[in-house]
Amino acid sequence: MTNAELAILSLIAEKDRHGYEIESLIEERGMREWTEIGFSSIYYILKKLEKKQWIKGKVVRQAGPGRSRVVYHISAAGRKALRASTLEALSVPHSASSPMQLGLANLPAVSKAEALAALRQQSEGLAEHRGRIQARWESQKNLPFFVDAMFDLALTKITAEFNWLDRFIDQLEHKYDEN
C-alpha cells in the first residue's frame, strides 16, 4: 500500500466517509503538512481501494442541496491491510534524502553568494514550516499520546535540519577560497 492509500484508508477506518469529506478533513487537520495528496487524487485512490476490496462504497442521499454522496466503509480485509501496512510503516526505515542534499552535492555549480542566498531562504522556509507545525500542535489540546509523538518527531527532525543548516551557512560565510 502506498502512503497516500494508507492515509486515506486510515481516515475511513475512523468512520465511514465520502470523498469530499476526506478532502475537507485533510485540509482541516493540516495533513498536507505531512502528505501531499492532491484533491484530484482522492477519488482515484478511493477507487483503487475499492477495487482491492478494502473499502465498499454506498450511494447516500442527505438533506440539503447537492448531489448524492458515495460513502465508503472499511471491510474486514481493509482493517487487516491497515494493520499490516501500519506495522510496515513503523518497522521499515525509509529516510529519503531531501532535495537540499542533492543541491549540496552540486554546490560548485553556483557561486558562493548565490549559494548563501539560497541556503538562507531554505533556513527561513524551514523556520516557517516549524512554526506552522508548532502552532497546529499548540492549537489542539489533550491529543492522544501517539499524535503528540507525531508532532514531536516532526519538530525534532526539522529542528535538527535547521540547526545543521545554520551552522553550515556560518561556515560557508567564512570561506574565502571559493568562486
Add this chain to the structure above:
Amino acid sequence: MTNAELAILSLIAEKDRHGYEIESLIEERGMREWTEIGFSSIYYILKKLEKKQWIKGKVVRQAGPGRSRVVYHISAAGRKALRASTLEALSVPHSASSPMQLGLANLPAVSKAEALAALRQQSEGLAEHRGRIQARWESQKNLPFFVDAMFDLALTKITAEFNWLDRFIDQLEHKYDEN
C-alpha cells in the same frame, strides 16, 4: 527538473558519460543511499534530458568487446538548467515526512507489543543505515567540503531520528494503559 534528472545531469556535467557508466557510477559512489534511481530509469531519463536539449548523445565505438555506446555531453542550456535547479534545491525546503510518521498516526491499529517490535526493527534499520553512511564517508579521504557537508547532514538527520525513536520506544514500554 526532478531529483532523478538533476542527479543524472550532474554526473554528465562532471564529464561526458554513457548510460551504463552512469549506472556503475551510481552503484560505486553509493548514490542509492540518497536517491532511488533504478537501472531501468537511467536510459529513460537520458532520453528526457536529450529531448529538453540539456544533453546531446553521440554514438561512440571503443576498443574491446560489446556494442557501441551513446556518450552524452552537457549543453550550455544544460549547464544553465543545472545551476537553476541546484539553486532551487538549495533554497526550497521540502521536508517530507517518513512513512514512520504515518505509522505513528495509526498506532491504535496495532497492539503495543507489535508496535514495540516494529519500532525496534526500525531502530535497528536506522542504525544500520547510519553505519553504512559512516563507513562510506570514512572510506573516502580528502573530500571537497561540500561532499563532507552532505555526509554530515545525512548523519545529523538520521541520528536525530534514531535518538528520538529510542526515547519513544522507552516511553512506550512504560505505558500500561494500552491494548
Add this chain to the structure above:
DNA sequence: AAGATATATTCTAGTACTAGAATATAAAGA
C-alpha cells in the same frame, strides 16, 4: 419556471517513473 448556488464526482490527457525481458553487437574461444 428559470437560473443561481451548493455539493460532490468524473473525465481527459497528461507526467514520471519502473520491473524485467529482450535485443544488439563486437571480440574471443572451441
Add this chain to the structure above:
DNA sequence: TCTTTATATTCTAGTACTAGAATATATCTT
C-alpha cells in the same frame, strides 16, 4: 565457423498519481 561472453541499449506493459475542466443533481432564489 560457431558459440559464448562481455558490454550496452531498448522494449513492453505496467503503476501511481495529478492538474484542471467538466459534469451531475438537489435546493434556493427571484
